[in-house]
Amino acid sequence: MSEPLKFHFPVSGGDFTSAGKASVQVKKLLRQLGISPDAIRRVAIAMYEGEINMVIHANGGSADLEIYPDYIKIILADTGPGIPNIDLAMQEGFSTAPDNIRSLGFGAGMGLPNMKRYTDDMKIDTEVGVGTTVTMRVNIA
Amino acid sequence: MQLTKIIEAMELEVLTSVTEDREVLGGYTGDLLSWVMGRAESEMLWITIMTNVNILAVASLRDLPAVLIAEAAELDEAVIAKAKEQEITLLRSPKSAYALCVELGKLLA
Numbered sequence: 001m002s003e004p005l006k007f008h009f010p011v012s013g014g015d016f017t018s019a020g021k022a023s024v025q026v027k028k029l030l031r032q033l034g035i036s037p038d039a040i041r042r043v044a045i046a047m048y049e050g051e052i053n054m055v056i057h058a059n060g061g062s063a064d065l066e067i068y069p070d071y072i073k074i075i076l077a078d079t080g081p082g083i084p085n086i087d088l089a090m091q092e093g094f095s096t097a098p099d100n101i102r103s104l105g106f107g108a109g110m111g112l113p114n115m116k117r118y119t120d121d122m123k124i125d126t127e128v129g130v131g132t133t134v135t136m137r138v139n140i141a
Numbered sequence: 142m143q144l145t146k147i148i149e150a151m152e153l154e155v156l157t158s159v160t161e162d163r164e165v166l167g168g169y170t171g172d173l174l175s176w177v178m179g180r181a182e183s184e185m186l187w188i189t190i191m192t193n194v195n196i197l198a199v200a201s202l203r204d205l206p207a208v209l210i211a212e213a214a215e216l217d218e219a220v221i222a223k224a225k226e227q228e229i230t231l232l233r234s235p236k237s238a239y240a241l242c243v244e245l246g247k248l249l250a
Binding site for chain 1: 172173174175176178179183191193194195196198199201202203204
């Protein structure tokens with residue numbers, strides 16, 4: 001089997017003016033590759049939410065994209081504070097974002113739920129004080 | 142209905158330009174970006190009072206035909222410049238989000 005197409009994007013922390021940059025780039029890239037609009041939409045939403053999470057909570061991180069013939073894998077990794085209670089974090093409306101972030105329209109508590117909703121599989125590996133890696137899969141065939 | 146017809150009928154201020162006269166089939170209103178990201182559809186006109194640069198990423202990623210700023214909320218020049226660069230149509234009106242929804246609803250009915 002051939003190797004997947006791989007792309008790596010650094011996500012800088014605390015920079016809200018360029019947040020979403022990697023997602024916009026990925027969207028363009030997937031369009032050029034002829035991926036279906038529905039799959040592009042789902043990858044873009046999931047990746048944007050993940051990117052924003054890393055900017056808000058983890059002082060940045062990295063986003064990796066692997067494109068296989070029948071699915072796209074998105075790996076978001078950071079060395080932030082980790083998620084102490086994943087069940088709580090997965091609840092719609094639960095957020096630990098500070099007020100200054102909320103005033104920008106973030107912190108709705110919809111980030112992780114959106115990521116789960118728009119992907120076919122999502123796995124969270126997290127350790128408090130060490131970091132978080134979210135691996136998502138979007139089927140394209 | 143075509144976006145340019147809506148702009149004319151609702152007397153909207155065009156802050157950038159209409160690079161593509163898209164068809165608008167509905168609207169979505171909200172200021173929390175993740176809600177808009179998760180719920181808006183690509184044929185919807187997004188009505189909001191949020192004016193920071195992050196609205197552009199949402200509009201771009203969701204392929205929204207335009208963003209309509211309600212209540213004549215002020216925008217930074219930098220946001221308008223970035224919208225132009227990304228070919229995102231930014232519109233504005235002094236009316237409230239509610240009033241704009243009602244008007245749009247009547248136009249599209």
